[in-house]
Amino acid sequence: MTLRGTRQADFAYQAVYRYMINLINEVSTDTRVKLPSLRELSQRLNVSISTIQYAYSLLEKEGRVYSVAKSGYYAWPLANSTATFASGDLLERLYVAARSPAMAVLSGDEPALLANLDDTLLRLERELVRQYPRQSQHSSQSCGVWELRAALAARYTSSPTRCWHADDVYVGADLRGVLDILIEVLGLRGATVLVESPCDWLILRLLQDADVRVIELPWMHGGRLNLVSLERALREESVQLLLMSSSLSLPAGVAVQPQDRLELAQLLDHYGCWLLENDLYGELSFVPTQAPLRDLVNPERLIVFSSFEKTLGPEAPYGYLLSRHMSSQLQRQFLLRSFRLSAIRQRAIARLYHSGRIDLHLRSLRALLLEQASAMSELLDQHLGGLVTYRMPVGGATFWLESARTVDMRQVFQYLLARAVVVAPGELFSISGLHHQHLRVSHTFQGLPNLHTALAALGEALRQAHQG
Template sequence: MILRGERQADFAYQAVYRYIISLIGEVSTDARVKLPSLRQLATRLSVSISTIQYAYSLLEKEGRVYSVAKSGYYAWPIPTQPPTWTGGDLLDRVYAAARRPGVVVLSGDEPTLLASLDGPLLKLERELVRQYPRHLQPWSQPCGVWELRDALAARYTSSPTRCWHADDVYIGADLRGVLDLLTEVLGLRGTTVIVESPCDWLILRVLQDAGVRVIELPWLADGNLDLGTLDHLLHVEAVHLVLLSSTISLPSGLGMSAGDRLDVARLLDQYGCWVLENDTFGELNFKLPHTPLRDLVNPERLMVFSTFEKILGSEAPYGYLLSRRMSRELQRQFLLRSFRLSSIRQRAIARLYQSGRMDQHLRTLRQQLRQQAEQMVERLELHLAGQLTYRMPLAGATFWLGSTRPVDMRQVFQRLLAQHVVVAPGELFSLSGLHQQHLRLSHTFHGQPNLDDTLVTLSEALRQAQIG
């Protein structure tokens, strides 16, 4: 198989990625299956080993393959029959189900399925490789390349008093790695942290694994946070940190009013606790956002985290952190982690910011996300009216749906799985059993021809899973 003549619009790693996917699709066994080595595939497909390695790394991140030291890459086992779990870790079940061939995956949150910058990013990489040959690249930049750190600092600066510098920015291999590191730097083990709820399952798992006591602050039915409860918790609990979104909270798709945002900032300043701002979806508001939380709270007790993945795609999985404080400990932890990041790819992302290409891309992406959400509203009204409640999301790529009647949402999940459909039950977004009557549904279906049939299947699953 020679890849060089395939679809001119593709880059080599994309063709390699598709080829490996086809190999995985041929696997239909409960036993693990070893995949060809880097060298074998490089020879077979007439591409470089680095291209093979990059394709494998994307597949590993997606959970399709895993690596074994000194052994190679393996495809995760895919049972020949649909799974019939009745217990166990629900998140593991969702991930495993999403890997099955022929499944309609409506559990994800991938805005860049609608628009990505793969082409421009990789074109910039090729140009930069000529400018920065390998022997001229620095040996190690543990906190990220200066160009990208400077571009992010400039983007987050909003005034002379709300300003950031390149030295305040830290870039890691992915968001999970950055959050794991942050729990060490802040010494969160055994402390109490307040998070808005529902909350992304990655964040919840990181806090849970770090031995953090998590108090969940649910969004109210009217689309606001309960500020009275927040005030009470800050008064009676030894809260070390409060984790809130910058503008829009996902998966709920809600955002605080300007007045509530000011009240929250006042409370946080009054009690002097650390603020960790989740800016993962800060760039994906459908309309002009309110002032972000970071521009209202004490900047000396503030940290901000985000990732490029939600705006660029899987080719830019890096997570990043902004902090004015604890620079020595942050630098030490990043050095100890030894994140292996492509300096060329980081410089290419920096160029996207500097050239204005990122802003142009975001305008297009936001518009497409909003249009897709509006189309999903029409479909929900057509197929699920009266069965689910929801609000039009203010950002992102998902809907937060609540059942109007009591249902066993795990049974809904299982019935849909039997029909080769995967959704994300609401309980995944809580550690304390909240959101049992909710589910997250992706709206980036990208012209999925059977979406209407899928929603009819969801409607029937909800009816069959009613309690009482």
């Protein structure tokens, strides 16, 4: 089968998507079914691996498939039971449960669910299809199209001494692919890296799989950085880099304090340590923040990574990074991975930035997130008062809850699964045994009809799991 020669308005990933829907619909078993690998489908359908990966990411967002690290993609079973969720590691059970029908999923982190730009992007694509010759729509640009790279460079430039150029920007199929490249280019296998904690499990799992030695730096209860522990690690350990959020750290939901930011930058400069800045949530603070960390550190020891997905939605899953150094190594790695991304989609995203529509969208999205967070805070107090403590998040789409009493959070997780509710236990956000008394819940529900029931079940689960 080949997807070459599809009609002009029908992008390759859409044809792959429809093919996968038909393939999944053929599954009629009550056990999980492994789906073809990216390479198998690429050869079968005669399209790039990145196109297959993009179609899979859309299906994953819709709950039709789920991924398992080092294993592949699976279609969820038609008939699930609590026994289905009892096997495998905790993250796999969460993935399976969150993509099963009739579940109240409180574990997610999808800010753009409140206001995505799917329709706008598709409209821009139609305009661009008419504007650009067909042959230019599929031209191979391994690091991303120039228009998008230039738009991102302009977005991140803050002064004549802290400026970026299009050649400093690299766009990949998704965040995972970009981080894999960074691990390879930076030579992190076997190296020591400092990571703020809690930290996104995707990042932690990738570092773990690459045998990176991770030293976690937990946020303190007051929402401050433990600079004493940071300085000690920089002094006593052979730290290659610090992985830190730009301004907003999630799931902790805290912003780096101005004084902490300055002292951190000074420590990195003193010890000659690189900063790998996580800017996934840099645009999602409810109120304007101070200058991001990248504007304070030595620009000669700085790499930034992010993705469009948190702000634009699942139709824009691309990851990207900015680096002034190692250009030949980065170009080679991007070329080897054959990221033949949709040129039209990238140009459509670039137009959002050049036209200023991205800023209008972000203002609207931040306002909606703040409104939802305030409403969720009232519900948490109503249903979980006395059972959990939390700091009101300063941005993003989630709350970071801590049990007021010692509980078995895995028991809480399993109790809720039996009642069709999914939460994200805090231990997933650490690889050294931290945050066992925490959990992450989302607030982007837009009137989920069973939210009150789900939160009441969470309260009962915390009571049942109390270890007195």
